[in-house]
Amino acid sequence: MLTASVVASAGTALAAIPSPDRGVWHLGPIPIRAYALCIVAGIAVALWWGEKRLVARGGRPGTVLDVAVWAVPFGLLGGRLYHVATDWRTYFGPGGDPWGALEIWNGGLGIWGAVALGGVGAWIGCRRLGVPLPVFADAVAPGIIVAQAIGRLGNWFNQELYGGPTTLPWGLEIYRRVDPATGLEDPIGGVVLDPTPIAVVHPTFLYELLWNLAVAVVVVLADRWFRLGHGRAFAVYVAGYTLGRFFIELMRTDPATRVFGDLRINVVVSVVVFLAAVVYLVVAPRGREDFQQADPDPDPGPAEAGSEPPPDAGPTRDGEPTGDPVRREDA
Structure with missing residues (x-):
């Protein structure tokens, strides 16, 4: 039978969430970074579900992966640019480390920049493949928010x-890493x-993770019940995410760029993007558009290249088919 002291000790041990003892492992000289693995895993889930x-x-199978060749690099670049721009003092302020702006593996991806510049990459890929960007955005919306959760x-x-x-x-225990x-x-690479x-x-990372998963469920159900199209499922994702991010951002205590007195910049951006998403939901066309992605043009055969008419093309005049049917007695 457990004594009261043992029960109390167990309760104390379970009264907080421990942090991992490290975020980087080394395979010989190669660092294996948990942050990078989580980003890659999230992208993989988004691609699979979006497909x-x-x-x-x-859409045709393989289209999402083809678009991702453009969207993912653009998104990573945009996410890093947004992070550096909104936290520039860390890298370019007094005592900052300019080279650290390139060290994406140490964390620091702003979702706003990732979505904005990733959208540009997706637009390029969609144009090349004959897919309307709103159709593509609606398809990948729930996968993106799950990727953010991961x-x-x-x-x-x-x-x-x-x-x-x-x-x-459910408080989170923070340890000193060296x-x-x-x-x-060494908060990132230490143990x-x-x-x-x-x-x-x-x-707050956990609050946002759980909120993101809830938003993914809302997007899927709203898309199923209301047959969202014309980019409206993507707008539901944006509105839902920014709504939660607004309140979660207010809880954070880590250093951040502040505007309008003492407001974290991501609080302001959340409000602006939320309002834009709601306006889009109101003005966008209702219903779901009809879409069938065309098959890629096959390589022209000999007949299409103009070599010779096919054997059953009928009589010809001056080398051109007349369109008259072939009569077997004349063949």
């Missing part, structure tokens, strides 16, 4: 994107040598 949804809407696990490994102190049972070789503090938490905080 299924686009094919169901009339990406938030990378923030857990990096011990970032958390809120203020809390005594709630470089084992030097003993110097935990002392398992005593230095803080217990709101796991």
Whole structure:
């Protein structure tokens, strides 16, 4: 029978969420970064689900992957540019590290920049493949928000994107990480040598992860019930995500660029993007557009190349078919 002290100890142990002891493992000289793995896993899920949804809407298999060749690099670049632009003091301010702006593997992707520039890449890919961008956007919308949820696990490994102190049972334990070789503090690449938490905080990364999954469910159900088209499923995703991000951003305590006095810039951007998504939902056409992606043009055969008319093309005059049927007695 468990004693009261054992039960109390177990309750204390379960009263917080531990952070991983590290976010980077080394395979020989090669660093394996949890943040990067989470981003890759999220992209894979988004591609798989988006492919299924686009094919169901009339697209050809393989189209999502072909568009992703353009959209993913553009999205990663846009996400990094937004992060650096809104946190420029970290890299270009006093004591900053300009080269750190290129170190995407250490975290730092702004979703607004990723969606904006990723949309440009998607538009290029869609034009090349004959797919209307709104159709493509509606197909990939729930996959994108799930990818964002998976990406938030990378923030857990990096011990970032958390809120203020809390005594709630799901508080997140933050540890001091150091470089084992030097003993110097290294929050991203270091390891935990002392398992005593230095803080217990709101796991805002987890709040956003759960919110994102809920938004994905809303997008799928709304799309099924109301047959959303013309980019409206994507607008539901944007509106739902920004609504949650507004409140979660207010809980965060990590350093951030502030505007209009003391507002975090992502709070302001959330409001602006939310309003834009709602306006789009109101003015966009209702219903779902008819779409059937055309098959790629086959290579021209000998007849199409103008070599010779086919044997049953009928009589010819001056080398051109007359269109008259072939009579067997004349053949």
